[in-house]
Amino acid sequence: MDSVTIDTTKIKPAKKKPETALEKLNDTGLINTLLAAREREGMILFSTVDQFINWGRFSSLWPVTSGLACCAIEMMAVTMAHHDLARFGMEAFRASPRQADLMFVAGTVTKRMAPRVKQLYEMMAEPKWVISIGSCANTGGPYIESYSVLKGVDNIIPVDVYVPGCPPRPEAWLYGIIQLREKIKSQGYGAKWGLNK
């Protein structure tokens, strides 16, 4: 059998490595802030601080340890080494809602569990975000016509990101987390004034 040789010189990298100072600045995204701030004099302080705070917030989201049904089993798969939630700085699942700023509503929200979920959300300190995982938490799913299941967790608490699936694959779960990170990036005073675009 002939051995296959691959000419590595013909393979182009997907993204060009930044070399000049301007390219490096562009790669971090800060250049947009600087350009926007130059148009509005004096607001560079807010925009940069916002960007810094948002960077801190989305880089260390700490979820609260709470699972309601089978989606919580998938949550364990997401945190394990293969899918590795730790690369988002999220591996610290807190046992207390007072130390957490993200809640995964992972599973079926029954009528009896609903006030507990609401209380858990209310115990979390601001800023806080909620990701609704799976069909049950989104709409009620297969239990939509049940007597004992809430028709969507957004009936009791505000939800930032919905992840469909029954249960969602860990890849879908990670995509939902990336969407939330994008959302957090656009929050803050600078975003309100149109600076962090």
Add this chain to the structure above:
Amino acid sequence: MNAAEELKQAMPAAVVSTGMLIDKPLAIIKKEEILKAAGKVKEMGFDNLSVITGIDYRDRFEVIYNFFSYKKKENLVLKVVLDHEAPSVDSVASIWKVADWLERETYDLVGIKFTGHPNLVRILLPDGWNGHPLRKDYDMETEQFVTMGEDGEDIVSTDGSNLLRRR
């Protein structure tokens, strides 16, 4: 001879008829005799009461007891037919300890009274829930909500304004 026919031979007055239910021996028992029959089943070597179910047939209720023997690897199904107005049957919790929770579940969801049960209260739904959901005439139109009281106890009401978000 399967286990149901053995039971009929041992106590002919209690067994109405025998047959098969999904490849399992079935014996329909008079409802006054279920306590004796459950004791006899235990003597016959059955050591596990897997599940108790209740079915609403609109004109009657049926309570079904599924037994299994780990020694003989055999199944046995007992069935009791109850009237639809006031379904009640003797509890077998004095003989089979596991029947305590299984009968509470059947009471909770189907609403069958087990007389002589040590603690016949709801097990899945909170106290104060209106109706038994697995009955055919259960009212699905009025939605019931659960809220928490001061001490964490469940309060059932049709008013969900404390729980639901204002939009």
